[in-house]
Amino acid sequence: EAGVAQSPRYKIIEKRQSVAFWCNPISGHATLYWYQQILGQGPKLLIQFQNNGVVDDSQLPKDRFSAERLKGVDSTLKIQPAKLEDSAVYLCASSPRGLLRSYEQYFGPGTRLTVT
Amino acid sequence: GIQVEQSPPDLILQEGANSTLRCNFSDSVNNLQWFHQNPWGQLINLFYIPSGTKQNGRLSATTVATERYSLLYISSSQTTDSGVYFCAVDPFPISSGSARQLTFGSGTQLTVLP
Numbered sequence: 001e002a003g004v005a006q007s008p009r010y011k012i013i014e015k016r017q018s019v020a021f022w023c024n025p026i027s028g029h030a031t032l033y034w035y036q037q038i039l040g041q042g043p044k045l046l047i048q049f050q051n052n053g054v055v056d057d058s059q060l061p062k063d064r065f066s067a068e069r070l071k072g073v074d075s076t077l078k079i080q081p082a083k084l085e086d087s088a089v090y091l092c093a094s095s096p097r098g099l100l101r102s103y104e105q106y107f108g109p110g111t112r113l114t115v116t
Numbered sequence: 117g118i119q120v121e122q123s124p125p126d127l128i129l130q131e132g133a134n135s136t137l138r139c140n141f142s143d144s145v146n147n148l149q150w151f152h153q154n155p156w157g158q159l160i161n162l163f164y165i166p167s168g169t170k171q172n173g174r175l176s177a178t179t180v181a182t183e184r185y186s187l188l189y190i191s192s193s194q195t196t197d198s199g200v201y202f203c204a205v206d207p208f209p210i211s212s213g214s215a216r217q218l219t220f221g222s223g224t225q226l227t228v229l230p
Contacts (some may be wrong), residue, residue: 031216040222041223042202042204043202043218043220048217056217089157091159095216103147104147104161106161107161109156109157109158110159
């Protein structure tokens, strides 16, 4: 079974530029998550999708971050414009349908973003 | 929100030694997972263990949900065990209707010396 796929693996941009990350979850997983991991900290949830609907985006900085999962499969996370403090690893995770019970989450390899 | 505390923050071992990592959480949880983050940043699932004890090779984990803690045991450590170990919990009651999520601790940085 293929794992969670993410691209690109690394990205370096200047502040005020825009950037997009892509994630393809494990086949059949209804729930998709984007996390931000700043160096030295644990991952923090940015947004959660159930199929193609957003179930929680309370921690997403909506003035600059956006995400979509239009067909309920793969997802894109965008930052526009980027700030220095956005330098982090962006992790995508997926799990089976997870509203009525808790399922194990599986993580992709992450995208390491450096904003200069 | 729920607090997840991991200890120790840093641990240095000689190859072959045993170790115990601890995760304390401040409220009841539905799910608890242990992850190993390797030097390339990949989060690798170790255990899904909301309660009870599980073993996988040299690793085992125990969660005592009523006392709000979990332990990860690593026996006969190897250099490839180096990395950061995270505990993560799903804190919201199923009855709340909230989406299932994970809150992470700050991790234990393990270094195994040859």
